[in-house]
Amino acid sequence: MTHTYRTIDVPVRGGDLRVGVWEPDGERTVDVLAVHGVTSSHLAWPFVVDALPGARIIAPDLRGRGASTELEGHAGMNAHADDLAAVLDLLEVPRALVVGHSMGAFVSLVFADRHADRVSRLVLVDGGLPLDVPAGMSPDEVIQHVLGPTAERLAMRFASTGDYLDFWRAHPAFANDWTPELERYLAYDLVGEEPELRPATSYETVAEDSIDQNTGTALADALAGLRHPTVFLTAERGLLDQVPALYAAERIPTLIEQYPGLQHVAVPGVNHYTIVLSKRGADAVARIVREEPVVSSPGA
Structure with a gap:
């Protein structure tokens, strides 16, 4: 084992935020703030943690997700x-390297804009830059266009944890990447009692965040004022392991041209999920994180 895992509850507006912390067993080299996706949780990061033996990984359940x-x-x-x-x-972390996946990448950009002195560098993982959403869509249409079955799952009920895992076993994104770490991540998502288990995240929460992400001003302001070294990683395939990916290959040169300080890294052989929830995806993310040469915090 390279880390010792614990959880803490952090007081925030309206209650407590659950946060996972992985402390390195040896000397700490960097503090990494890891921000998960739209219906995810802090347990999305075990492969990234394993690939960063010297890093302290700090990963919240964003409000409305997991145990928050x-x-x-x-x-x-x-x-x-x-x-x-x-x-x-x-x-007591003055500055951290921030890694955001999917919606977490958008949140990370806004965090870096609102709290610029708390961020040393940004790593945006298959998210953060504007999505290719047709004009004129209603909020529900935007959610369906971007998330599709991911949003539909939030209304489903499951008789047992095993039934929920069976539901995911049939998902094309994990056909070649079913692991004990994935099972733990998925089981953590469930709330309620058998036989009425449900995903922790509500559709209303997803709608609120998706509308703000796609039509609010916070992201546009953050991108316009982007001033931290930033790497943008993209997966080869999308949420259903399909091509085109969330960021179609033909769009990427135009996006990079709009944000000339951005470094782009294409990650082959992974989809939107397995870019973090598989060893090969996490290794690609960790290679970028390891470029950070400075210890972010003296310890807490």
Whole structure:
């Protein structure tokens, strides 16, 4: 084992935020703030943790997800960003390298804009830059266009944890990447009682965040003011292991041209999920993180 895992509860607006912390067993080289996706949780990061033996990984359940579902008040990009600042405050981390996956990449950008002095570098993993959403869509149409079956799953009920795992076993994204780490991640997502188990994240929370992400001003302001060294990683395939990916290959040169300070890294052989939830995807993310040469925090 290269890390010791624990969870803490961090006071934020409206309640407590659950946070996973992986402390390195040896000398710490960097603090990494890891921000998960739209219906995910802090347990999305075990492969990245294993690939970074010297890093302390700090990963919250964003409000409305995982064990952070009892918070009062609205979500949205600014709310999540301010929650991240509260996490670093409690752990006495002055600056961190921030890794965000999917919606977490959008949150990370807004965090870096609102709390610029808390961020040393940004790693955006298959998210963060504007999505290719047709104009004129309603909020529900935007969610369906981007997330599709991911959003539909939130209304489903499952008789047992085994039934939920069986549901995911049939998912094309994990056809070649079913692991004990994935099972633990998926089981953690369930709330309620048998036979009425359900995903922790509500459709209303996804809608609130997706509308803010795609139509609010926070992300546009953050991208316009981008001033941290930033790497943008993209998966070869999409949420259903399909091509085109979330960021189609033909769009990427135009996106990079719009943000000339951005470094792009294409990650082959992974989809939107397995870019973090597989060893080969996590190794690609970790290679970028290991470029950080400075210890971010003296310890907490």
